[in-house]
């Protein structure tokens with residue numbers, strides 16, 4: 001039971017990170033009559049346009065976060081990206097604030113070391129072999145042990161930023177420089193992983209709510225330069241692989257706890273399923289659920305956070321998503337080809353409305369459904385390929 005937004009009886013949700021995923025979270029919260037506050041590092045971020053209020057601040061600055069949170073006193077603090085002053089979230093949680101799903105989940109998943117050590121070393125989940133390094137010299141030693149190719153990533157980054165595949169010793173210095181440059185918090189620490197020759201990779205959306213744990217149908221995806229290009233649901237998998245995937249997802253999400261949606265990233269290999277990483281929040285590849293499920297990953301997240309039951313999640317139709325990315329930096333641009341994209345059957349487009357483009361920045365997504373996944377993938381690709389960014 002709660003009252004309307006902007007009244008003392010209302011419920012208030014504060015979102016840390018206001019991109020395309022947060023925009024959908026806010027809209028779902030609005031549908032349930034929740035007051036919403038959006039925070040990000042830049043003005044006019046996608047979720048800010050649909051929230052009641054917004055703040056622009058450096059979210060890695062704990063004191064700045066505390067000031068906003070003490071002023072707003074939200075019922076729910078909902079991290080939307082990983083690069084947040086999560087130690088401050090742990091502190092605020094100990095003072096009685098509710099961090100989604102938990103402050104510990106946000107802290108552990110903000111850096112690849114925290115979550116990888118928990119998954120592989122404490123929980124014994126199968127992962128790619130890995131090492132950590134603080135210098136090029138350490139990286140050289142680690143790469144020699146793991147062999148080539150190997151994958152090098154900043155300890156804190158997402159959407160493939162700073163990530164590269166290193167094919168030989170000669171490339172190490174460049175990969176090191178790229179990782180240090182691309183990391184969010186400018187920490188000189190990286191993870192190097194053995195290259196996994198997977199058959200496919202999936203996101204297993206796993207929602208923890210008052211009703212228990214529920215799994216969505218597996219989402220297959222393809223990635224380029226560490227960032228997602230297309231995703232589809234359901235991804236065809238053997239029963240044995242589905243069982244393994246759900247078991248891994250249950251283990252890691254039980255450990256992290258709380259209520260909300262998790263995106264569990266897994267590699268399907270000839271030797272079984274490997275854990276890759278997990279987002280304690282909606283996942284970019286899960287945008288496809290806006291057209292495939294009765295409750296999207298965003299609706300599920302909000303419903304779980306508010307403590308409402310989720311008795312079931314239904315897959316209504318096969319579907320696919322395909323992204324539109326910018327290829328240069330500009331603050332003066334338009335997105336074209338929308339008519340062409342929308343002339344395709346069973347197709348929708350989400351324009352995120354980001355104020356600036358950057359090379360590789362995701363600007364929109366095309367969403368299509370069809371009677372089978374392959375057809376949906378083809379239509380979503382065609383729709384996304386009709387879209388373009390026109391720079392002025």
Ligand SMILES: Nc1ncnc2c1ncn2[C@@H]1O[C@H](COP(=O)(O)OP(=O)(O)OP(=O)(O)O)[C@@H](O)[C@H]1O
Nearest residue numbers: 128151157158159160161193194195196223226227
């Ligand atoms: N060890 C590996 N072997 C082979 N491919 C890998 C490996 N690690 C990552 N990749 C590829 O790079 C992609 C991105 O990696 P990862 O998920 O670790 O980065 P990320 O920056 O956190 O991405 P996002 O934020 O989009 O989830 C993976 O989905 C996979 O396609």
Ligand SMILES: NCC(=O)N[C@@H]1O[C@H](COP(=O)([O-])[O-])[C@@H](O)[C@H]1O
Nearest residue numbers: 017018019020021022158159284361
């Ligand atoms: N893989 C994580 C992911 O997709 N996160 C989504 O991208 C936004 C950042 O986009 P930007 O870098 O274009 O500002 C985040 O705010 C989130 O919505």
Ligand SMILES: [Mg+2]
Nearest residue numbers: 159265276277
């Ligand atoms: Mg990932």
